[in-house]
Every structure is written in structure tokens, then in C-alpha cells.
Amino acid sequence: MVMQSAFARYSDPRSTGSDLPKLSVPKPDSGGGRLAGRIFYGIGLAVALCAVSPTARAKPLDSLSGATSWINTPPLSAEALKGKVVLVDFWTYSCINCLRELPYVEAWAAKYKPYGLVVIGVHAPEFAFEKNLDNIRKAVARFHITFPVAVDNDRAIWNGFNNEYWPAAYFVGSDGKIQAHHFGEGDYAQSEHLIQTMLHENGATGVPDTLVQPRARGEQSEADLSAVGSPETYIGYERANHFISTGGAVQDSASDYVVDTPPALNEWGLTGNWTIGPESARLNRSGGSILFHFHARDLHLVLGPSKPDMPIKFRVTVDGHAPGAMHGSDCDSDGLGTVTSQRLYQLVRQPDDGVADHVFRIEFLSPGVDAFSFTFG
Numbered sequence: 377m378v379m380q381s382a383f384a385r386y387s388d389p390r391s392t393g394s395d396l397p398k399l400s401v402p403k404p405d406s407g408g409g410r411l412a413g414r415i416f417y418g419i420g421l422a423v424a425l426c427a428v429s430p431t432a433r434a435k436p437l438d439s440l441s442g443a444t445s446w447i448n449t450p451p452l453s454a455e456a457l458k459g460k461v462v463l464v465d466f467w468t469y470s471c472i473n474c475l476r477e478l479p480y481v482e483a484w485a486a487k488y489k490p491y492g493l494v495v496i497g498v499h500a501p502e503f504a505f506e507k508n509l510d511n512i513r514k515a516v517a518r519f520h521i522t523f524p525v526a527v528d529n530d531r532a533i534w535n536g537f538n539n540e541y542w543p544a545a546y547f548v549g550s551d552g553k554i555q556a557h558h559f560g561e562g563d564y565a566q567s568e569h570l571i572q573t574m575l576h577e578n579g580a581t582g583v584p585d586t587l588v589q590p591r592a593r594g595e596q597s598e599a600d601l602s603a604v605g606s607p608e609t610y611i612g613y614e615r616a617n618h619f620i621s622t623g624g625a626v627q628d629s630a631s632d633y634v635v636d637t638p639p640a641l642n643e644w645g646l647t648g649n650w651t652i653g654p655e656s657a658r659l660n661r662s663g664g665s666i667l668f669h670f671h672a673r674d675l676h677l678v679l680g681p682s683k684p685d686m687p688i689k690f691r692v693t694v695d696g697h698a699p700g701a702m703h704g705s706d707c708d709s710d711g712l713g714t715v716t717s718q719r720l721y722q723l724v725r726q727p728d729d730g731v732a733d734h735v736f737r738i739e740f741l742s743p744g745v746d747a748f749s750f751t752f753g
Contacts, residue, residue, distance in 0.1 A: 437462065437552050439536020440496070440526060445509055447516050449524035452496065454552060461574045462548040463495045466528075466539050468502050469515035470678045470720045472608075472751040474543040476598055477561040478519055479590035480568075481545075485523035487588060488571055491580040495523040500534045502542065503655055503748055505680055505718040514717065519596070547571070550578045561599075564588075594705035595676060595722040599753035603731040605671030606642050609750040612655040621645040625652045630660050635667060641733060644668040644750070656748045658682055665739040672752035673726045674704070675736055680718030682744045688715040689741040692723050694734050702726050715745055 437454035446452070465481050467474035485495035501507045507529045516525055528534055537546055537554075547556045547570055555574065558567055568587050575583045592598065610616050613625050620643045621633040628651065635645040648664025650657045668675070681688055692711035694702055699711050704722035707713035715721070724736060 435552060436464075436537045436546070436554060437548060439533045442528070442530060442532020442536065443498075443526040444529040445527040447513060447525040447527065448522060452494075452524060452526070457494060457548075458552065459550045459578075460494045461492055461550060461571070461578050463493065463571065464498060464533075464537065464546040464548060465495065466498045466500050466534065466537075466542060466544040466546075468500055468506050468542055469512060469519075470503060470506060470718075470748070471542045472595060472676055472720060472753060473561045475519065475596050475720065476592065476753070477543045477545075478521065479592045479596055480564045480588060482519075482521060482523065483588035483590045484568060484571060487584065488575060491575045491583050492578060493571060493575060497521065497523055497525045498528050498533050499525055500528040500531060500539075500542070503678070508718070511718055515719065518719075547574060549574060595674070595720060595753075597674075597753070600673040600728060600731065603671070603673050604752050605733075606668075606750075606752045608752070609642070609644060609668070610655075611652070611657045611666075611747050611749060613652050614654040616652075618643045619645060621647070628653055633664075639667060639669040639735065641669050641671060656746045659740050659743050659745045659747075662742045663739065664743070665737055666747055667735060667737040668750055669733065669735050670724075670750075670752060671731070671733045673728065673731045674722060674753035675724035676704075676720050676722050676751045676753070677738065678718075678720050678748035678751075679715045680746045680748075681715055682746050686744055688743075688745045689713070690715060690745075691739045691741065693737045693739075694724060696735075696737075699724060715740075718746070720751070 435454065437457055440452055440454060443451065463481070463484065467478065469475070481495060481497065484493065499512055505511060509527065512525070512527060526533060541559045543561060545558045545567065546554050549555045556570060565587055572583050572585060609618065613627050616625060619625055620635060620637070620639055622636050630649055630651045632649050633646040635647055639645060644667060646657060646664065646666055649660040650664060651660060690713055692699055692703070692707050692713070698709065699707070700709050702724055703709050703711065704725045706721040707723055713721070723738065726732070
């Protein structure tokens, strides 16, 4: 989906909502009845700003009481946050757009805490496995997140902000009202300048006017937007498209799959015996594979073992060969790696000056893997 990049601040934080600036922003295809979507630039990623409804702007921080758990902090409340500038950032740990944004959010939290900024990351799950508190704690540790995280498994905070997207940042003034919001990754300079301005307006002195420059690695590296020619692609039947395995998807039943013809760009398929469910596909016998004809610098795949403590080895090939220097951070140059937990795996990383079309294949050497979605960068 193509969207125009935009960032703006509400002219008067005390406005009721009817007089807020309006931007025409098309919503992404919800796909299979999903109530939320990720923001994309062109085919890949996008940023957009739009006005929130009056009901969402009334007392959004009151919804923090609906958190099912908290990480890195005791529970926070609207009352305790009175007089503070608050950045509320919605994320989920298998969302590549969220992961690429997190280094900036973490840097802002550390840099501006002495000047009164409170950052709250609201972890709102997309997939069922993202409700697992142990999984969320592992992600917080893996990505070195130190700011408070509200676990929003019941979507109480999500609904309190009338949110619809991952990632989504809400800039809340000292009066508890939303002054601006930003959907998607990117526009980091504008966001940081806004934080600086809001802190100044709240009476902070000595607020730095410089910008953070986090050094992200692996899957958190910023995307090469000019090279992204493949869309996020879901494997479960609720939102799958461009699936080319012979006979199509058989829902909720074990079935043998083959790919008879080479995939065109952005087509994908399964081989072997799989059970395709609404969110994911599960491999029933060893030797099954997934292939995808893609165009992007980075290829990621959300994977997980169907049972705890059941590592699953895999082999990646690109155009039928070991990836070599094109391997991602979760496999070696021979394409070998292991699925150890339910998370996003970076499997291909092309050189910045050599991005081209390729056919990716991942073969699993034992059964029991769950595959959820492809993302690109």
C-alpha cells in the first residue's frame, strides 16, 4: 500500500477532536477480519499521521489499568503520570517494523528521562504466541529494552487509545491528552524534535537539541526502502495470498504440498506434509520446505517450534545454493540454523549495492515447526 509520509502536531492539545487537523489516510487491508494492520512504505513500509477520535483523546492513560502485566517497572497509572510528558509506543515482538523502531525508542527513553520524559512500550500481540509472558520477557532482554513495558494481552490499552497499527507512537502532554501521534517506523528526527519541544513546554531546562543515532544490528537495522519489492506475506489461511502450491491450501487438515512451476516474483509455496491453520502452517514430517521469490535486501520469517524445548534445524538456500555472504543473522554461510523459540528470524541479508530478485528456500530437517509470516527490509 502506498501512503504519503506525514508528521504533524495538533495545533491545540486542548481541542476536542472535531477541530483537529484531518489527513486522508487509507487503512490497510485488514485481511480475514483482522482489526489491525502494520504500516508500510510503498510495498514495504510507510508512515502516516491522522487525527484520533474525541473518545480516544479523553483520558487515554486511564487504560493503563488494563495491562495484564508489567515489565521493568511496577504498574504505572494515569494519576502517577500527571505532569509528565509521556511517549506511549505500541509494538509487538515479531513485527519487523516495531523491531527497527525500538533502538530509537530506547535511546529516547535513556536520553530524556532526566528531563521528565516517561516512555511506555505497550506490547499488544498480533499472534497468539505473543501473549506468552515468558516470550515477551525474552524479547525485552534480547532487544535490551529498559523502559517500562505494559503487557496488553486483552487489548485494553490498545482500545483505550483507539489504536489500529504496529508500531504506533502517541505523544501525551502533561495534562494527559494526546498532542500528536505517528504511525509506522521512520520520521525519527521529527519525533525527537517534538519530544524536545514538549519537554521545554513542560518546564524542563537544559534539554539537548541533538538527535540520537542508535547503532542497530541484525534484524533491527534500518530497511533499504528503495530496494523493498516484496510485501509482508502471511502463511496462515486467514490472510495468505500468492500461494502457488498445487491444489491450494487445505484448511486445518494435514496435506501433501508440491510446487510444480517456478514462482514468479512474490509468489510462494510449501512442499512436504503441512497443516495450514488460520495463523500459521505446521510441518508434520521432516524434509518439508517453504520457498519465496522475493526482491529485498533482507528476508525475515516468523517461526517457532510447536513444543517447548524442541529445537528444529533448518537449511536455507538462495537460488538453489548456500547463501554464502548473503546469509542473515540467524543462519551461517552454509545456510544452517536452528529454530529455538517463537520469534522473527533474519535469514537473508544481501549487500547494499547488490540487491536483486532471488528464490529463497528453507528446508526443515525435523517436523514440528510453525511458520507464520514473511517480512522484508
